[in-house]
Amino acid sequence: MTAVILTADASLAPSSEARIPGNKGIWVGIFSEMTEFALLFSVYFLAKAHHPEAFREGPPQLSTLAGMFNTIMMISGSYFVAKAVMAIRRNQRDVSARWLYGVAFTIAGYLLTKYFEFQWNVEHGITGRTSIFFTTYYYLTFTHMVHIVWGAMGLLWVTVRTKTGAYSPEDHEGLEAFASYWHATDLAWLIIFPLLYVLR
């Protein structure tokens, strides 16, 4: 599988060592986001080192199903937005918009799952003060959720721009910038999920 991936053709985007997906501004935002999460992950590692028991007992008390479902939502949203970018490069505006609706569906699925998960936590007596593990869990997942909400606003903007014909195969910088941000938010979750839900 890896061999297949490594020999795959390049995308329709121009291949260049100087090319910046989206624009410089969005990458300042993305690196700020990644730095913010790096700090929160550092807190996680330090808290785990100091309180190994809490981090062994915490994950089994969470709903792994909710975490897994949201991982599927994040990966799928990332895939849908990559397909939307590919469609606009082929000048298929309506197809691109349909993929963006798919991203909206994954955001709704994510937020709905988070709502039920937090409710489930409360019913099982889990709050941010239950243990240091859950304090870390709420910090990380709330912060991620805030980034999802920002992304939802960005999605609304690029969907309207796509529908009104603002993007073309030659110029779709805004859509690429949103896609890059959304992939970064997916990346953060790809670390949060194993740290909080899977590893003991």
Add this chain to the structure above:
Amino acid sequence: MSHDKLLDTLWLLLIILTLAGTLLGESADPGLAVTLIICLTMAFKGRMVIDHFMELNTANRKIRNMMRAYFYVLPAVTILTSLFGDWLARLTTL
């Protein structure tokens, strides 16, 4: 393989890895082997998203290297914390 087909294949692969990793975490006894597998999966998934969904494998080298580094460092620190948590706790105790 076209880029579209590659994206389809990767999406499926990432979903399968997520399901397999979750099953492993739920069913296997916690230990170094499980931690290693989960962290390698985390690194691989991140690399695939960075290289192919973000398309950084054919774009700016500095951005690519920094993003790739994130997914070398985080899985490595996760493993090191599992192995040397006591040492880290002693080092960071005031």
